[in-house]
Amino acid sequence: MTDAVALLGILWIGLTLYTVLGGADFGAGVWHLVTGRKPGGPYDPARERDLLEHTIGPVWEANHVWLIFVITVFWTAFPSAFGAFAATMYIPLTIAALGIIGRGAAFAFRKATDVGWQFKAYGLAFGISSVLTPFVLGMIAGGVASGRVPPVIGAGDIIWAWTNPTSIYTGLLAVGSCAYLAAVYLSRDAEREGEPALAEAFRRRALGTGIGLGVVAFAGLAILRTDAPQLVHGITHRGLPIVLLSLVCGAVSLILLARRRLAAARVVAAATVGTLLWGWGAAQYPILLYPDLTIDRAAAYPTVLRTTLGVIAFSAVLLVPSIAWLLGMFQRREPAGE
Template identity: 45%
Template sequence: MTADLIAVVLLLAVTAYACAGGTDYGAGFWDLMAGGTERGRRPRWLIDHAMAPVWEVNNVWLVFVLVIMWTGFPVLFQTVFSAMWLPLALAAVGMVLRGAGFALRKPSRRLAGRRLYGAAFASASVVTPFFLGAAVGGVASERVAPGTDASADVWTSPTSLAFGFVAVATTAFLGAVFLTGDARRFDAPELVGYFRQRALGSLAVLTVLAVVTGFVTHEDSPHVWHGLTHGLGLLFAILAGTAALAAVWLLLRTPG
């Protein structure tokens, strides 16, 4: 019973990080895709303005997840971090570079410096969710067990790669949705349509990736496929689809 309760708390914490931190990663993705200095000036202004008050706070959820994981399930923690130290280390490096790039870009006086720090922030915003998703795919597909040696096979399976791409697309969608709302809140009407189009486009890509992931897991990870199509997994999948449709409805009725 205690283990089940800890697992529920861990699930809620992971969900909170995926939503809050994922929105930040998505903002970084759109920073990367904003274009050159002049073309991307306004989108990057909004991204900086929206992220500045909260971007560090969201990582507290990740710290909470790690603490719960190593205290509640120490064997799982040791197994996962031993078998997949490389993708998790790359994700951690991405977090550091991302934070440093975001913090140093604005006060930098030289254009070359701003571009360098901006590139670090934006590219790390893509790298980090990809490797975190790949690690989750390795765990979900049961490729990690006590005694598993660290190897690329653990986190480069079709399931892991699919999960990595889904993580990037999901964060892009979350970031675009919230930036659409922020554009309206910060009185930037020209950016409402800009980010709304990107939100709808990223949702279309995410939908395609979700279908592809279904085929991939059916062949590569039957356990994952069964979990997603039965019981609570199916319920969560339906809720996720319903929430996505609700987000589309809210996006389409947003003036701008």
């Protein structure tokens, strides 16, 4: 394995972590947006929002560490590919950045106000940003996967590169994946917090969203066949084993949800989305940008690659235990009376 391939693998691990952790946070915002306003069922909608905010509050900003990590490794290890990517995708990248900032500001300001209309406005802004941001990030991924980011700076269509049929499809897939992960995670969190009605509500949402996501995923293959044939070829050849694994994980996660095995469903749901991402990576390997920019051609100088690997290894000693401790600490149920 070359240093360039190793760094790409590390980058993809970071992207996977951002997808299954940060994606669930975005999904919580999606459910925050669609939650009812008035009590009228087995639980109070206000309690649902409290659970959503309690679940994501301690870790939502920490998850953006992985996005920053991915961007940093991308431009350091593969500068020519990053330059072409950023030059073509600067509009959706800016929209996504504004969405992340707006989402964070709205979440914080909502906690700091007791004025009714401001409270509602910040909640609405938080929810809309939680839908918009993963949708745009998914559109960016679709543009890359469909070969609309040429390896030459300034050669790409800065509008069609991210508004094409494949990008719309992957944007919807991204939002659906976020909502699915969030519903699965929240069903387990509600169960752990002693909220059986909320746990059941999120379990049903997870089942419905998971089935809908599967339908969208299969229906979108018709779009990919005509709009991104090289991606379909990769998925049905090199990436096929991983894509099939994702399908199996998806089916198992739905079975676990149906049987109310919420803790296990949480792990398998994350594996479903994560393996789908790796299936895309395998389908496109060793191409970074179509038609012919390979990993080796896009890689930085060997000295830069080795130094980057060393810095990542050193940083991982600090970062990984810290993130694991943070996540683990807030997964433990507080003793009664605290």
